[in-house]
Amino acid sequence: MTSNTKIARAPLSSKIGGPGARPIAMLVKKGEEAVSQVRESFSDFLGEKLCELAKMRARLAPDREEAWQQFYTAVMDLRGSSALAGQRWVSSLSFSLETMLRERDPGDLRIGPVIASHMDAINLVISGRAVDDRSPVVLLSELSRAVDCLALKRPRA
């Protein structure tokens, strides 16, 4: 018996050298400009995401686990994307909602209005009608108090 060794894939370092190589610092600067430009398009994405979340919210019911999972994943996306776009308050409000969905019992009938309050708060902040920088802080505080009243998820048997 003999054994042959073949190259399935060459090391990546062999693919990045050569006369076309550019300074990393220059490429990072180009990257920062690209990120800035994409961030400017965030409001379009946000509008679509909020519509999607509204539709998903309408499908939530205590026994529809898949609907809750999809809603949770969409809220996580909103949180992460808004953080990437530098939208601090949208990200914070989404994080509050995300944490609530992860920790609280979907069977608690009070959860629906608390979800609605979170969505209203996000819409208020986006609209620019949250009067000043203190308003989102107040909103978060009130939402946190509402979440604290909800039942925790029961651990799975």
Place this chain on the structure above:
Amino acid sequence: MEITEADFSKLCIFVLDDSVFVRRLLEELLRSFEVGEVVSVATADALFAEMKRRTPDIIFCDWQMYPIDGLDVLRKLRHDKDLKHLRIPFIMLTGHNGNDEVQTALGEGADSYVVKPFSAETIMKHLLKVIARDRGALIREEVWSID
């Protein structure tokens, strides 16, 4: 040795994320780095369908997706009999930064782990780290012959 300059034009990078915004951000970022080919997809099924057409050099993959998440994708890449020999470098993207999550991803074979939100500098740092550490992949064949 630190990499101070690079030509990424020969690289093909796949991006898997269910967020339109994150896909667009990474596409534009990697293109600004002059990566030769950037392919972005929204689902694991789409990723594996693309991999039937060509093999990526690196995969950026979001962890939190539903119903198949990034960890499922990573496990398939590392254990599937048709894919595991390629040992494709894999960078996990996630909103979670707990030590347990990091260890889980690395333990399953991720080469790096990026917490969102990320900057251009962060993505470049992880890209270079993965490239510097990559040793390629070999296939050993055993050939029986009757002498």
